[in-house]
Amino acid sequence: MTRAMRRPVAAATGALLLAATTAACGGGGGGDSEGDGTLSVWIMQGTNPDAEDFFADVSTAFEEETGATLDVEFVEWGDAHDRFVTSIAGGTTPDVAETGTTWTPEFADAGALAPLDEYVDAAGVSDDLVEGLVDAGTYDEQLYGMPWYAGVRSLVYNTELFEQAGVEPPTTWAEIEDAAAALKKEFPDKIAVAVPGDAEFTVYPWVWGAGGEVATLDGDTWTSGLDSPEAQEGIGFWTGLATEGGYSSAGATTWRETDVLDSFAAGDVGMAVMGSWTPGAIVEANADMEGKFAAVPIPGQDGGIAPSVLGGSHLSVFETADDKDLAWTFVEMMTTGEFAQQWAEQSGYFPGQVSLLDETLESTDPLVAPFAEQFVDGGASVPAAPTYGSVQAKATTSTMMQSILSGDSDVAGASTAAAEEMTGLLNGSE
C-alpha cells in the first residue's frame, strides 16, 4: 500500500465493512441451522494438510448416522478471533467450531458457548479426557470446550552436538547446566541453550518445575504466583542460563518461538523448549537435520517431569445452535474414537482422549515417545480465565523475560512487577 493511497483505501475498507455488515444483517444469520438438517462448522486451517479429505469422510459418516448434512468452513488462525467476535456480535456464529484453548473461557464468559457436561457424562468419557485440556476448557466449573487435539512443548536437543560434546540428555536442572557448559566449551560459536524472551510458554515449565504457580483461583479472585520464591527460583534458573552462564545469545532476548525453530533447524542450537508439532517443520526447513535431533520431557528441578502448557484446540458448541443434540453428535464423533485418532495421526498432534494415547506411548520414536510422556504426565494449562487473553495481549510474561535478559531488571523486581500486573489483568480490574 502506498502512503498517498492510505486514506482512500481506509475509506474503501470502511465501505466494504459497511457492506459486509449490511449483508450479514440482511442474511439473517445464514450460518444457523434452522431445523433444516444442516450443521455449520468452523475448523481452523492448516492443522491437517489433508483436512479436505478427512472432512469428506466425516461428512459421509455424519450423514449416515444422523441424516443431516455437514457444512464445514475453514478459517485462518490469524483472522479467527476477529471473526468469532464479529459473528458473536451479529448472532451469526456457527453451530460448532474449533476454538483455541485460550479462547474457550473468553467466549464462554461472553455467553456465546453452550455447556457440555451433561453430554460428556452421558457419553461416558468424562474420565477419559486429557486433564490439561479439560482444565483449559472449564469456566465457572462447567466444561465449554471438548478436548480435541493438542501438542505439548518438551526439551528438544541436537543429538549430533550432544554426542560431540560428550553429554547425555539432561534429567535434572543441574544436568541441563552441565550440558550447556559442555556444549559451550565444545562449540563456542553455537547457542548451547536458547532462552527466548518473547515466548511465554517456554517460561512456565520452569515456574511449575520448581513448584511455583502461574496463577491460582481462590473463590472469584485470581492471584498470580510469579513472584513466589519457587517461581522466582525457576525463572532465575532459566534466565540465568543466559545472563550468568552466557549459554544463550543476545539475539534470543527478543526471539519468538519461530525464531528458536529457525536457529535450531539451522543447526545452531544445542537445546531448546519446542513443541511436539515442530519436528516436521525443522526437517522441512533443513533436510540435513533429519535424524539429528531428539526430545526429552522437560526435567523438574530435581528430576521427574516439569508440567508444560498444552497448546491445542477444543470443539465448542455455540448457543446459537438450534439442535444441540445434533451438534454434540458431531463433537463426539470428532473428539473420540476413530476420527479423533485419524485426525491426530494426520496432523501430528495428540488426541484429547487418554485411551487413544496408549498406543502412542508405546512408540519408541525419539520424537514421539518423550512428547507423549510429557503430554500425559506433564501437561498443564495456563490460567483458564476469560481475561487470560489480556495477559497475552499485554505480553506480561514476555516483558518480564525481556527485561531480565536485557539486564534492565533483576529476577525479583521483574517477577514482582509481572505478578502484580497479571493479577490485575486476570481479575479484570485494570
Added chain:
Amino acid sequence: MRPWLLLAPALAVLAVLLLWPLVRVFLFSLQDYGLREITTGEPNWIGLENFREILATPELWTVVLPNTVGFAVLSVVGTVAFGTAVAVLLASLGTFWRTVTSSAIMAAWAMPAVTGTYVWVWIFDADRGVFNDVLMSLGLLDDPTNWFTNRWTFYAIVLLNVIHHGFPFVAVTVLAGLLGVPKEMLEAAEMDGAGSFRRFFSIVVPQLRQVFAVVIILSTIWDFKVFAQVYLMPGGAGSNRSVLNLGVWSYVESFGQNRYGFGSAIAVLLTVLLLVITAVYVRTVLAEEER
C-alpha cells in the same frame, strides 16, 4: 441553494462512510464496551471514565507520548528534508536519469510497510544480520549486540524504515512544485548574484509553501499513527515497554484486551490532537500568506 444540491450526493456518501463511523466511535468511547456488551447488544454507559483512565495512565506521559511525538518530529523533519533533497536532485537531472531515479525511489514507496519492516529487522538481526556482521568484521564490535532492546537504537531503526518508506511521496510532490517555479525568477536572481543556496531558500521555498504545507501535514498524520513498523519489530508488540508508541499502546490496551470502548476513547483523543495540529499549521500558513 444550487451548490448544496450539487454537493448533496458527495456529502451523503461522506456522511455515511466517514461521519457515521466517527459518531459511533464517539458513542463507544463513552461506554465500557467489551465482548459481553457485543453479545448482549446492551449499552454500558460510563460517561467520561475512559478518558479519565487514559489521561491518568502514567505510562502515557512518561513513555508513550514522548516516543510518539519525538519520533513524529524527527521523522517528519527527516522525511521532508530528504525528500526535498531528492526532489532537487531529480529536477536537475535529464529525462533519462530522472526516469531511472524516480523508478528506483518508487520501488521504496511501493514496498508494503510489513515487507519493508521485515527487511530492516533482518538487516539489524543480532545473530545473522548484515549490520552486526559488518561491524564485527571491521573490529568495531566484539560480540553481537541486540539493537532492538534499547529504546534509542530501536527507534533509530524505525526512523530509517519510516523515512525510507515515506520520502518518495515527498520527493514526487515537491518535484511537481519545483517544476512549476518560474525560470525567469531564478534567472533574474542569478543575474543579481544570488548563489544556489540563496536562490533555493529565498525563491524556491517561498514558492512551494503550499506544497510543503501539504506534505508536512500528511507526514505528521502518518508518522503519528505509525503502527506496523513498530509492532512487527522484535519486542515492539508490547514486551519492551520502553518502546511503546501511541499506535501500539492503544492496540495492546484496547483491542488486545477486548476493551473497545477504551480504544475508541484513545481514537477520539488522537483525532482531536491531529485536528488541532493541522488547524494550527494551516492557520500559520494562511497567516503568512496574507502578510
